[in-house]
Amino acid sequence: MDCLRAETYVLDQLRQHLTPTLFYHGLHHTLDVVEQAHSLALAEGVSDDTELALLRTAAHYHDAGFLTTYQGHEAAGCALARQVLPGFGYEPAHVELICQLIMATRMPQSPGPLRLAQILCDADLDYLGRPDFWRISATLYEELTVRNLLAGEEAWLRLQVDFLSSHHYWTPTATTRREAGKQTHLAEVWEQLARL
Structure with missing residues (x-):
């Protein structure tokens, strides 16, 4: 399997054809997920070269469905992969x-x-517990707003509370690295809601 060519192909497609209003789900997000998946895999003890290669390919293709659709993009990404x-x-x-x-x-x-x-x-939701959470979440707010999927700032903050409250990390490494930061961000969202 020629992983490099497979990755180059999808990155070229994303560069050339993603709509510019994917402020969150743009090429930068895919590259971040690739980096975080590799870091988590090594920390979790994944050492098999084939497993690492397949994970890396999946990270490159995980949001490629946005090339053709917004809703159901995962299935569209699988169709492209197949x-x-x-x-x-x-x-x-x-x-x-x-x-x-x-x-x-x-x-x-x-x-x-x-x-x-x-x-x-x-890896996909690594940012929830990172210092750049607010900058990244602002891009998601903008992306959803231009698609008329949000009814204003209060609705966005309530969505954030619900999402952060129900989300949990799956690997011990991500939990150790990001859970405390995520809880801090949840508290900050609650503070913002209280000020409205």
């Missing part, structure tokens, strides 16, 4: 695993016991 990855030498079982990982990131996340899926889910 269409192009065999041409890069991926075996059918590898493609299906990649699709399983991509579908696990659908909200609400459902990785089940599959370690690679848990890692990808945690």
Whole structure:
């Protein structure tokens, strides 16, 4: 399997064809998820080269469905993976695993016991517990607002409270790295709501 060509292909597609109003789900998010997935995998003791390669490919393709649709983008990303990855030498079982990982990131996340899926889910929402949470969440607010999916700031803050309250990290590493920061951000969102 030629991972480099598969990754180059999808990154080129994202660069050229993603709508510019994907302020959160843009190329930068995909690259961040790739980086975080690799970091988490190593910290979680994933050492098998094939597993690492399939996780990396799934991270590159996890939001590629935004090329064609907003709602249901995970399934669209799987369709793209099934269409192009065999041409890069991926075996059918590898493609299906990649699709399983991509579908696990659908909200609400459902990785089940599959370690690679848990890692990808945690990488996808790593920012929730990071210092750049507010900057990144502002891009999601902007993305949802231009699509008329939010009814103002109060609705956004309530959505944030619900999301942060119900979310949990799946891997011990992500929990250790990010849970405390996420709880701090939740408290800050509550403070903002109280001021409205």
